[in-house]
Amino acid sequence: MIYLDYCATTPMSDRALQVFTKASQNFYGNPSSLHDVGGQAKNLLEQSRKTIANSINGAEQGVYFTGGGSDSNNLAIKSLVKGKKGHIITTSIEHFSVINTFLQLEEEGYDVTFLEVDKYGVVSIPALENELRDDTILVSIGYANSDIGTIQNLSEIGKLLKQKNIVFHSDCVQAFGKTIIDVAALNVDSISLSSHKIYGPKGVGAVYISPSIKWTPIIPNTSHENGFRAGTVNVPAIASFAEAAIQICSAMEAEQKRLKKLSEQLLASLDKHNLSYSLIGHPEDRLEHHLSLCIHGIEGQYVMLQLNQKNIAISTGTACKVGEQNASKTMLQLGYSKEAATELIRISLGKQTTESHIKKTAEALNTIVNEYF
Incomplete structure (x- = not known):
């Protein structure tokens, strides 16, 4: 075929598969456990977090591991707006995980704008600026569209939003490993990533939220991932994801x-x-x-x-x-x-x-x- x-x-790379197997056999502890087996898993988890942060020029304390790209989009967007009221913006051609999250937030009372794009799928920055309001609290625009491949000018969009003090999230699932992602240069506050798009395992992804940005846990009193996502983290898959990131970014x-x-x-x-x-x-x-x-x-x-x-x-x-x-x-x-x-x-x-x-x-x-x- x-x-x-x-x-x-993507198929898992040989190296990512080797890391997954070795970590499953030797780092099987719960990283939240206080014994040595848990501590070993915790150390591997934090090494992996640093690797993902380095791949996007971000701070490691801003990386939170998730169940994949769709999970990342859902958790990032909801965590960034929870407890706030106001206006939020996305585009009409986002991935379904973003569109559906915004539709749910609209049902919950948020005022949502689905920004139109031009015939190439490009966001007009003047059109975006025209939609911004005093109560706009979040904008989410994907870096690269999964259906048509168009890449947005995140840097200029982010520059505008920083001037307005509006939080900027981007679905970077399709772009990661295919074009440079530097969260500082792109002027983004939050991004979503996925492992299985870069020759890593399925069922694992990550969200990056700048440590300077306030967010609220979706589920109160959650202990894992600093409260960002409930459930014991999949350390072997995360380590494999980190290895896949090293491989794809270096080549x-x-x-x-x-x-x-x-x-x-x-x-x-x-x-x-x-x-x-x-x-x-x-x-x-x-x-x-x-x-x-x-x-x-x-x-x-x-x-x-x-x-x-x-x-x-x-x-x-x-x-x-x-x-x-x-x-x-x-x-x-x-x-x-x-x-x-x-x-x-x-x-x-x-x-x-x-x-x-x-x-x-x-x-x-x-x-x-x-x-x-």
Whole structure:
């Protein structure tokens, strides 16, 4: 199987798997326990916390481990607004874990603005500024969109929000390990991360909240993670996550150059075959490994299923809504027709992707299109 769905999840790296296995065998204690076995696990947990903090140029006391990216978004946003009243802002193309959290907060009485974006999925800073109010307490805008790959200018957005003294959260799940994340340079107060997007284990993620920002625990009197998340932390998975972060960040520059070249080769091959398609999202400010395409006249699910029969795995967008995708919600928000929005396919490359995979995928797409028409 040629796997081209790295935005949905990634296989664990050999090193991350080794660390997970070793930690499971030797650091199985509860880090909250006071005996030596617990102390050993606690030391590994804190080393891992420092590793994640270093990977984003943050303070280690601002890192809190969670159950994954969606859990991180939910906990971060709710913890930052709990006990406050007022206006909160996000965009119309956020991940469902952000959208659904904002919808729940709206039901609880918060005044919510879902900011529209341009045809490339980019947030207009003047439009954002126009929506800010005296009672705006939080803005949440994702760094890189999972459906279309567009990267936002967080630094300029954050600069504006700092001037207004408004807390700024960003879903950085798709961006982590693919572009530099420096929380100071990006002017963000809080970010969400996930392990399984960077060749680490599933079921673990992290939230970073600047130590200068006040937050309130969702569940009172929670002891783990300084009250941020209830439940015994998964130390082996966290250690594996930290190792995956070290690996992907150290190789990021070279790997992104390689993946950009492969992405360009795929598009060039489609052009050579004279396929009628559109690249969705920003043409330049986008993730290097991410291609959102509309093959004109063919539903995305049909293309995905036909490729699957040819042992090529792609997707039609965010996996969290699998089985419900007919028309891409993101594309509809960008102003595309419902018909065009059903044509979306997402091809995302990763460590195991080769030139041979790209060539076979282009040929398979050409065959599918020719047989369809």
